[in-house]
Amino acid sequence: MKKDYFIAALDIGTTKVSIVVGVPGPNGIDIVGLGIAPNQGLKKGVVVNIEQTTEAICQAREEAELMAGLKISEVWVSVSGSVTKSFDSKGMVAIRDKEIANNDIARVVEAAKAVAVPSDRDVIHVLPREFKVDDQDGILDPIGMSGVRLESSVHIVTAGHTALQNLIKCTERAGLKVAGLVLEQYASALSVLTEDEKQLGVAVVDIGGGTSDIVIISQGSIAYTASIALGGNTITNDIAVGLRTPHTSAEVLKKKYGCAVANLVDAQESIEVEGVGGRRERTVFRQHLCEVIEPRAEEMLQFINAELQKSGLTGLLGSGVVITGGGSQLDGLVELGEFVFDMPVRRAGPSGFGGITDIVKAPQFATGVGLLFYGNKNTKNIKGITKAVAGQWMTKLRDLIDSAF
Ligand SMILES: Nc1ncnc2c1ncn2[C@@H]1O[C@H](COP(=O)(O)OP(=O)(O)OP(=O)(O)O)[C@@H](O)[C@H]1O
Ligand SMILES: [Mg+2]
Structure with a gap:
């Protein structure tokens, strides 16, 4: 495959840092590299530890470069909705x-x-x-x-100026230049929505680890953005406390047996729960785990709904709500969402690209893939401008072509 020209995206999330590498072709982008590293340097979308975040970026970069067989020097970077x-x-x-x-x-x-x-x-x-x-x-x-x-x-x-500076600092310390900064949920919307949804009106909610970021698209353009400080991690914490189990086990239980609607799971099914501090394993009903999850998931959706109502645009959401991000994978969340929002809800991962689709189509890569789409559109347009004009109008034109839809 020809790799003279490629684009790289860096999604700095609360639970993981991911770098996606794509090669634009006549039929869109082929994704040729992916690097993921766990990140403990962020709290609710904000960098709180420069060293840990830089380290995670370096790790993800190494992995992505190895897979793609090229050296990355410039990346499009996501900015969490919580600082915007x-x-x-x-x-x-x-x-x-x-x-x-x-x-x-x-x-x-x-x-x-x-x-x-x-x-x-x-x-x-x-x-x-x-x-x-x-x-x-x-x-x-x-x-x-x-x-x-x-x-x-x-x-x-x-x-926020300081939050942005810290993001840029971590990226540059990892040896990467920032090609551009893109709002996280805007990037996610670019990769998960269909053309019809954009035109009919839709709300995209990127449920991450630390935050749930909302964007409303109406008549093909952005009409409202918001962020709430609840995400998948909040649910994991509740399980850890509620079932008295270590955090890592709570995370595994949530992914394997969790459901946002307790009534949807078999009332007789039981699961093993690891004890804290070497205590014995216990057997509990799966429904009990889901009863811990349900109120928190509902609270999160209620907060999201309050933001949708606040926008005053719910009447324009002809296509309802699309949930994405790692946290959207919780079983039963679509059903609970339809009940809370009183609108159709769809769970979606990124689509519209080729290459290593199997891994990258998971909802937690919606932002990374969207960043590539955004980067591809903006880079191409800027390249098309003659040099003299580019010098004079670069900033203005960059803003104009920002309408990546
Ligand atoms: N199968 C699953 N079921 C339920 N939750 C899941 C599943 N897979 C991942 N998650 C949750 O998704 C969350 C991570 O999502 P994601 O990778 O989108 O977050 P992030 O981008 O790192 O964080 P943020 O966007 O908030 O900064 C975690 O809380 C994790 O527990
Ligand atoms: Mg995210």
């Missing part, structure tokens, strides 16, 4: 030559960006939602249209 805040903004400009050109769009998006962002936050995405030409609204691609006034409505995502 987003809001809508509007901009307006006069159209220069009566016909809308690329630079009018750059100017109008720039105008929408001219809002006061606190000095301790950095803008990571400016995502155009729709444009208005004179009095006609709802326009997605105004290039070439005639008019005198162009208005834009954009969604701006900002992230």
